[in-house]
Amino acid sequence: MGLVLVGETFRDALEAGLTDYDFLRGTETYKSDWTTKQRRTVSLRVLSPGGDGEWFVRREQGMRQVREVAKRLLPQDAVERVRRLRRRLSAVRG
Structure with missing residues (x-):
């Protein structure tokens, strides 16, 4: 069903004269x-020196490193299950 829906959104985009379709991140x-x-997403953060933002960024970088290690160690199907779970939890909190 999802395949058909994506195809229909392509059709709508073409009929509207659009030339790009972005799947986002x-x-x-x-x-x-x-x-x-594939396109890369680039973000820029501007922080004041010594502010709470520095702590937040360090924490976020640490969590990203933990996720990358887990992705390398876990079987691909387990990684996909975790992604689906995170999406469901995000939608519930949403």
């Missing part, structure tokens, strides 16, 4: 069924 496998191109 993430590496979900269904995205590679539709394209071979």
Whole structure:
């Protein structure tokens, strides 16, 4: 069903005269069924020296490193299950 819905959104975009379709962030496998191109997302943060923002960024970087190690160590199907769970929890909190 999801495949059909994505195809329909492509059709709507083409009919509207759009030339780009952005899947947004993430590496979900269904995205590679539709394209071979990838764009990188770049973000910039400006923090005041010594503020709470520095602590937050360090914590976030540490969590990102933990996730990357877990992705390398866990089987791919386990990684996909965790992603689905995180999306469900995010939608509930949303």
